[in-house]
Amino acid sequence: MSTAEMSFTPTLPVEHAEFDVEGILFDMDGTLVDSIKAVEAAWGAVAAEIGEDPEKVIAATHGRRAIDNLKDLKPHLRRLTNEQMEPHVEEFEKKILREADEFSEKVRSRRASDASSRRNSTSSSRRPSRRSSSSSGANPLLSGLAGGQFGMSKMTTKEPTPQSGNTPKDGNDATNLESINDRLANLDVSSADRMAQLEADPFEDDSDEESDFDLDEYTEEEIGCRNKSVRILPGVRRLIDSLPSGRFAVATSGAKTYCHGALARAGIKRPKVTITADDPRLTAGKPDPAPFILAAKELGIPIEKCLVFEDSPSGIKAGVASGARTIAICTSHPVEKINTQGAHYIVPSLDCVHARKNKDGSIRITIDAHPPDHPRHGSRGSFVSVAPNWREIQNEQRAKKLAAINAAGDKGNSSMLGGSAKAQAKSEAAQQQASA
DSSP states (O other): OOHHHHTTOOSSOOSOEEEEESEEEEOSBTTTEEOHHHHHHHHHHHHHHHTOOHHHHHHHHTTSOHHHHHHHHOGGGTTSOHHHHHHHHHHHHHHHHHHHHHHHHHHHHHHHHHHHHHHHHHHHHHHHHHHHHHHTOOOHHHHHHHTTOTTOOOOOOOOOOTTTOOOOSSSOHHHHHHHHHHHHHTOOSOHHHHHHHHHSOTTOOOTTOGGGOOGGGSOHHHHTSOOOOOEEOTTHHHHHHTSOTTSEEEEOSSOHHHHHHHHHHHTOOOOSOEEOTTOTTOSOOTTSSHHHHHHHHHHTOOGGGEEEEEOSHHHHHHHHHHTSEEEEETTSSOHHHHTTSOOSEEESSGGGEEEEEOTTSOEEEEEOSSOTTSTTTTSOOOTTSSOTTHHHHHHHHHHHHHHHHHHHHHHTOTTTSOHHHHHHHHHHHHHHHHHO
16 A cells, blocks of 8 residues: 555545435535635634734634634633624624635626626717618607607508608508507506616627626636635535435534525525524534534434534534544545544545435435546545545646656667557556546
């Protein structure tokens, strides 16, 4: 076993795992969503405020309640009750969300500016044609509106004189106006809004709809700040969608402001049972098991029949201490920092965990070490034999192999790699590179 493989030895060294549970208890940050950049920026600001090393502050605060961290970092807050601490916690968590939204707000502003420029440019290019169109005669629909013709089914007009230059196409104004009135009748809005609809620019750029909003359209260099937005983690959507309703909960070290805001930004519907750090029923926060015990109680499921998903050392300790089976996820910490906390299993991400509902309502959990797009998916390998950055490692190994082959070919070193062996190795490397 290589050094890299040894470093990924799980707490329970097994090849494969399938087991049944009654309920699932999720941590939030680092388990369901990734907002680590925003959280670190917020705690970094606190560190600067009190004159401490940001790295040490960030490391010490991860996975713990903001109320506990703020009291530890700011001694003058320790005399305050939990109720008195609520404004301080709320303001800090709003700062996290502001940090998370900074990039998206700047992207939104940039998009609005670009769209405005495009509209102005389009409007300028259309003005001559509009004047030309209006010179041939008034728009009968807009003329009808200006003349108060709402509801009129017919309107007779004098025969046009040769000098007017305005001969109807079909010679029947009554028919034209009847068609116009039919269109007006279908506008189920107030009269004040009818003009707005009719005068609306048909070339209006609708690309700024929020449904089309994509942060990846711009780079951090273009916008001028880091992208600290909240994002859903790999495998989360699939796993949540496979769980039966009322069988899972969230128990987080974040208070309501941060928890609700982060889940909403990641597009995750908040489960009915969501235990936040400011819940008055909690006696303590993680690493105390109280949050998970309360979540299981609210689900009506014995804690020993639940499964906990956690990413931080303090959260893993809380899950194990609660009596629930616990899976640690290497999303925010390397395995070396979490494999001594007692987790029953360690996985690179939730891509490796699958769930299905049994006939009796329980949940069958299957752990597969390799994500679906990994070459060894389904091979029943050790859970943590795959590092979270396995793609980069694999590509680096392929690049080194190709470089060695090319170097051997350039030097004509037949002793290192014979002709047929060299050709075979080069072919294999090329195939691997193509499949990457």
